Amino acid sequence: MTAAWKKGLGTVASIGVIGALLAGCGTNSTTDNATNGGNASTSTGKPVEGGSITLDAIQAVPDLDPAIAFDTTSAEVDYAVYEQLVTYDKGSYNIVGDLAKSWDVSQDGKTYTFHLQPGVKFSNGDPLTSKDFVFELERLLDKNMQPKPSPGSQFFLNITGAQAYYDGQAKTISGVSTPDDQTLVIHLDKPEQFFLKILAMPFLSAVDPKFVNQVGNAAMDTTKAMGTGPFMLKSNSQSKVVLVKNPHYWKKDSSGNQLPYLDQVTINISNNSQLSAMHWEQGQTAFMSPWLEGGDGIPSSQYPTIMNNPKYKNLVMKQDMNAVFFYGLNTKPTIDGKPNPLSNVDVRRAIEYGFDDSQIVKLNNGAVKSSNQPLPDSLPGYVQKLDPSATYTTDVAKAKQLLAKAGYSKGLTIDLWNENTDAAKKEDQAFQAMMKNIGVTVNLHEVTWKDFLTKSMSGDAQAFGTGWNQDFPDASDFLNTLFNSSQIPQNNMTNYSNPQVDQWLNQAQYSTDTEQRNELYGKVINQVMSDAVVVPLYQNVGYYCVQPWVHGFYTSPVMYDPLATIWVDPGH
Structure with missing residues (x-):
């Protein structure tokens, strides 16, 4: 999987922008035993107070x-x-x-x-x-x-x-x-x-x-933390985080039992995701989640082992994540002092028609959802049926016609920037092959996440692979951030500027009329896709692997792992 802004596993790049390396693409399709998100929850019963759990995370707390x-x-x-x-x-x-x-x-x-x-x-x-x-x-x-x-x-x-x-x-x-x-x-x-x-x-x-x-x-x-939450920080280091029960916590469950149930949560830090999966398979850790492991929550090396093993696959929950991934097409007239062919909408539309999203989904082995717009289908404002001008199917002949119309009948060359992970490289190479079919040569520049941020946030990346992960579940956090001209170039890295789109976005930003907001965001999505500013790749899906002796665990489209309500069988 490619990278995503915000709420991720990187470091702060600037005010309001955060890098997120969402690695770990699946290698098999989802089974019917993966529970759909939102209502997913482990078995219930009378909670047992006490005990502790151990978890693995791929990164220390920044x-x-x-x-x-x-x-x-x-x-x-x-x-x-x-x-x-x-x-x-x-x-x-x-x-x-x-x-x-x-x-x-x-x-x-x-x-x-x-x-x-x-x-x-x-x-x-x-x-x-x-x-x-x-x-x-x-x-x-x-x-x-x-x-x-x-x-x-x-x-x-x-x-x-x-x-x-x-x-x-x-x-x-x-x-x-x-x-x-x-x-x-x-x-x-x-x-x-x-x-x-x-x-x-x-x-x-x-x-x-x-x-x-x-x-x-x-x-x-x-190293120091002190809040009103269910746990207190005992220690934090580059190798381990230890949380212990807050004796002054105010909240109780519906039966009047004091929360949290656990006495301690230990999070071991290791960038070896394969080892994390092995620890879970051996019963050493309580669960794996996207928040701890990144990406879809299951390390790619162990995805087939877990999803094809009856012992494990029934312990997997699935939750759609509010994150979209895409290739951005820079609309600036010139880049690095040279004319930019992507400033021509017909060239961008040709790329849309030359793209086959099913190949990207296959590369992720069905562990992601296909997407046709820059908003997750789980959020209000999502357009169920795009306008014909905003809808693209794979059509090589039409793509070539559009390139010829734009003056590029003999083809053209563009530069694509992305992070240098194995998963991103596979997707980029597939995209490169698709574009070759329509006469577009794609030069790949796969660099470190830090260097990618520097290039893309300058507004000078001609094309780039990235995504957006919600700050909060609202269409404005995606559309206003990515496409309002006021966000150029730090968040609006395509340099897209459309006065009508700005007007719709600014009106929706402070409207209290839900129906009106959704209508305005629908107009924005149709216009952005008609202008071919982004090539949607997929929506992310989160997978949670939870031990059978862990109870009170549930998934959420918004919140993190529910440590306060988890309890474990005696002996664990």
């Missing part, structure tokens, strides 16, 4: 500080240690209260009043107050915060006074107030339908100001 964390490995740990005002209900997109017991929204959609859960304490025993969220928001919006600023500041600039605070023009955030220790009021400049989804991200977690000031930002991001 950032413990929730204000800084913007990758899957960090989020897996941060969601166990910290909590937010709201979260997602089990296996769904429904927002429910977390540290906020309830909230009110003004009629104009611009004022949110949150009422906190009573009696919540941090793991050191300090009481939670509404002022703790103001403290964290000020950290998020401190562009000079050391040792590094928050990559999440962009999500909160719609809060009244946030931009002035971020720019250093105000000492407080005027749109935030705390009438009392249990009430937090947030005013927005414009109504934002997805604001609660932003609050469910790790950034605005509850943190203890006294603790942060005591240990300092650097330590909080690397």
